[in-house]
Amino acid sequence: MSRTVIIGGGIVGCCTAYFLAGHAEVVVLEKDPSYQYASTTLSAASFRSQFSLPLNVRMSLFGATFVEAMAERVGLVRRGYLVLAGAENAATLRANRAMRLAQGADVALFEGTQIAARFPWVNAQDVACATLGLQHEGWFDAYSLLRAVRADAISRGASCLHDEAVAIDVAAGRATTVRTANGERIAADHVVIAAGHASGRVAAFAGMALPIEPRKRTVFVIRAPLDGTGMPLVFDTSGMWIRPEGDGFICGISPPPNTDHDPGSDFDPDLHLLEDPLWPLLAHRIPALEQLRLQRAWAGHYDMCLLDHNAVIGPFPEIPNLIVASGFSGHGVQHGPATGRAVAEMIRFGGYRTLDLTPLGYERVRDNRPMPESVVY
Ligand SMILES: Cc1cc2nc3c(=O)[nH]c(=O)nc-3n(C[C@H](O)[C@H](O)[C@H](O)COP(=O)(O)OP(=O)(O)OC[C@H]3O[C@@H](n4cnc5c(N)ncnc54)[C@H](O)[C@@H]3O)c2cc1C
Incomplete structure (x- = not known):
């Protein structure tokens, strides 16, 4: 052998x-x-069918099948990603959704006023359209x-x-x-x-x-007066993301590109990112998050392909x-x-x-x- x-x-x-x-x-x-x-x-241990490249969609769909077969062992939560787009990215999001459907993903599209009607906790004033994975998305341990x-x-x-x-x-x-x-x-x-x-x-x-180099990403664990039952992972127009975790939520955002360097052996969470820019972005998109309380934070390194x-x-x-x-x-x-x-x-x-x-x-x-x-x- x-x-x-x-x-x-x-x-x-x-x-x-x-x-x-x-x-x-x-x-x-x-x-x-x-x-x-x-x-x-x-990691944040989440999976989605919503990528821009068909091959990445197909890889995720197989990953979802694999994880779903281990659902009990890994604490699987079946829940979609809600991806929001402003006017400037709306056409791209609609085209990406059509591509994802063609690859076998199951993704719903919400236009204009449909968003606030379906997700009343979202401030959708500056959101043109949104997509939500109906299957093959979620998170686990x-x-x-x-x-x-x-x-x-x-x-x-x-x-x-x-x-x-x-x-x-x-x-x-x-x-x-x-x-x-x-x-x-x-x-x-x-x-x-x-x-x-x-x-x-x-x-x-x-x-x-x-x-391929390390790039630090910080995950914030927060609580807020917001019911996370059934709430999807939200991927905002700003690049911030948030999803329910236990009794609270986890969220994050990439650092500005000019500070996003090889961190070496630094695994300290970048707490300053919560104050600026994350908190204002969270509170803008989901007003209940103005009252958030930080519980803790951790940082990990992405295996970043610089190409x-x-x-x-x-x-x-x-x-x-x-x-x-x-x-x-x-x-x-x-x-x-x-x-x-x-x-x-x-x-x-x-x-x-x-x-x-x-x-x-x-x-x-x-x-x-x-x-x-x-x-x-
Ligand atoms: C904060 C954060 C959030 C993330 N969220 C998600 C998410 O929601 N969904 C998602 O799909 N991905 C997410 N990722 C990305 C994902 O975690 C990584 O892409 C993935 O875990 C890479 O897996 P890996 O096995 O290649 O690397 P690792 O899990 O890092 O494993 C590599 C292993 O190699 C070992 N190693 C290194 N050098 C040597 C050596 N010379 N000899 C022996 N062993 C060695 C290390 O000790 C390590 O255990 C996230 C990452 C971070 C940091």
């Missing part, structure tokens, strides 16, 4: 192990099994999903080792060995880079340039048995299952059998051909 070494045991690495185990010897290297700084466990997929991968035969990859040996255009901090030299027929926000650094072990906010998935043409699966830029939990299945197919068959992820391949990075995903948070 051939051996695949997967560097990184987050949701992408574990999903790859899940789909590949039994067809190859699978070794997952995870440097921190507590997952303290993993994006997966620090990310840690539970990771533990479930990891356990299933192990029961299918994968080995998960607590060790850090520190080098990848390459000879004659092939990755041959992964060296570890514990002094192991693990021979490999295939190596998968699923190291999340560290994937750019890991690719450099093999001499490959990969424009186009889209994942890079597939072999490096120069080293065909070295495969990258990273750079999800804020949507990697929901795309983990489709990615894991695709990478397993690439290793088993030398090509994709279900969803063709070729457009996400490394070639677009090498050739500087961005394929931007515009619905990003």
Whole structure:
């Protein structure tokens, strides 16, 4: 049996192990099994069919099917995303909705006064139209999903080792060995880079340039005099988002681009973002949130693809048995299952059998051909 070494045991690495185990010897290297700084466990763990690229819609639909099959184990909440558009983005939102329907998603459209009638807690004065996912959207407990997929991968035969990859040996255009901090030299027929926000650094072990870097995102846990029962995740025209969580809500917004740099090892929440700009935006869109109370906050790092906010998935043409699966830029939990299945197919068959992820391949990075995903948070 051939051996695949997967560097990184987050949701992408574990999903790859899940789909590949039994067809190859699978070794997952995870440097921190507590997952303290993993994006997966620090994420908002939400999934949506509402993307701008058809391929991302299809990947999410598979992710939704995967998560729905584990509903009890992961605390699944089936609830849609309410995506709002002002006059300037209304035509794009309508066109995106038509594309999503064609891909198999189930998304309703609300125009003008229909929005306030259906969602009376929303200030819709400056909203031209809105879409709401009716199926295949929601949220869950990310840690539970990771533990479930990891356990299933192990029961299918994968080995998960607590060790850090520190080098990848390459000879004659092939990755041959992964060296570890514990002094192991693990021979490999295939190596998968699923190291999340560290994937750019890991690719450099093999001499490959990969424009994936960490970017900090803060999640605020708040309470407010607003009934979240049945409330969807709201994605505002401003870029802020909010959804119910337990007795309260979680919310966030990206920092301004000129302050959005590689944070290194900084995982401190950026509390100042709540005061400006988040709170005024929340109170404008949902007036009841003027009375919000901050409970706590946490920060995680996106695995940000600097080229186009889209994942890079597939072999490096120069080293065909070295495969990258990273750079999800804020949507990697929901795309983990489709990615894991695709990478397993690439290793088993030398090509994709279900969803063709070729457009996400490394070639677009090498050739500087961005394929931007515009619905990003
Ligand atoms: C605040 C926040 C909110 C988010 N919300 C969502 C959301 O709602 N929905 C969604 O789909 N996505 C969301 N994301 C994005 C999502 O979390 C990531 O895209 C996804 O978790 C990436 O999974 P991963 O397995 O590639 O990375 P990770 O979960 O980061 O796992 C990578 C693992 O690799 C390990 N590792 C790194 N280097 C090495 C090495 N050299 N050797 C061994 N192990 C190594 C790390 O310890 C880590 O455990 C969010 C992210 C953040 C930060």
